[in-house]
Amino acid sequence: MWVVVVNIRARLNSCHRASSSPPGYHELLQDLKGRIRAAQVQAAFAVNRELILLYWSIGRDLSQRFAAEEWGGKIIDRLARDLQTEFPGVEGFSPRNLRYMRSLAEAWPDEEILQQLVAKLPWSHNVRVLDRIKDRPTREWYLRAAVEYGWSRDVLVLQIKSGLHEREGKALTNFPRALPPPDSDMAEQILKDPYNFDFLTVTATAREREIERGLLTHLRDLLLELGRGFSFVGSQVPVIVDEQTFYIDLLFYHVRLHRYFVFDLLCGRPHNSSSVAQPVMWRSANQAAIFTPFQYLNAT
DSSP: OEEEEEOOHHHHHHHTOOOOOOTTHHHHHHHHHHHHHHHHHHHHHHHHHHHHHHHHHHHHHHHHHHHHHOOOTHHHHHHHHHHHHHSTTOGGGSHHHHHHHHHHHHHOOOHHHHHHTGGGSOHHHHHHHHHHOOSHHHHHHHHHHHHHHTOOHHHHHHHHHHTHHHHHOOOSSSOOOSSOOTTSHHHHHHHTOHHHHHHHTOHHHHHHHHHHHHHHHTHHHHHHHHOTTEEEEEEEEEEEETTEEEEEEEEEEETTTTEEEEEEOOSSSOOSHHHHHHHHHHHHHHTOEEEOHHHHHHHO
């Protein structure tokens, strides 16, 4: 994480000038927020569907190869190593997951139910059902119930442990919903599913956004850690430098030093050149000093 001390008051003041809202603006804003969130959930479920179909097809191929060519168990470990070499950082191709893919394909050989039900749930839900339930009708009941009520993974496990299907009746015709509710726990969980992020290879960026949201959630504690004199200005604040727009992850203002403090959040090592180039460009354009957080706090 970098802390960049930059004197950019004039630029930012122009970005934050208050403006009156025209009639109907707030209603439009709320409508757009709802539509955007719904589209995000639909996109996440679309990615999840492709992921589950891929896992199932890999599992089907493994099952067929093991049956036809009498492969030994060590082939799974070798295949996992080769896939992880080709797709570094993607956790979905571990030996354990490859074995679950084979189990998934053997548990659901019918592609119709795969498309209509299994591919609608996150991978972690399918794994828990495979682990905890052995007969197909009961597996299908819990998967349909999870879709209907939008259960999170932990709620699904709790309902399995409690034997909900025994109390509610085993009929499979009581679940008409095609997808989980967009405001359900499952929808929230699938938006953050690490298997989906790994599949799209956007893990580092997503985690940085999660760090930023976590810091904003605990903003008061963060201000106390920074020390006296800091006030929060905003997140993802646009700054134009040499006709290029940069976005500040977290922006603070120090009332005693009369300076803005820019936090650029990096998850681990910088994952691309722009992560390092961005504060350097701010520095060259604004003659800023760059410190690590501890260097700055110790200096003051």
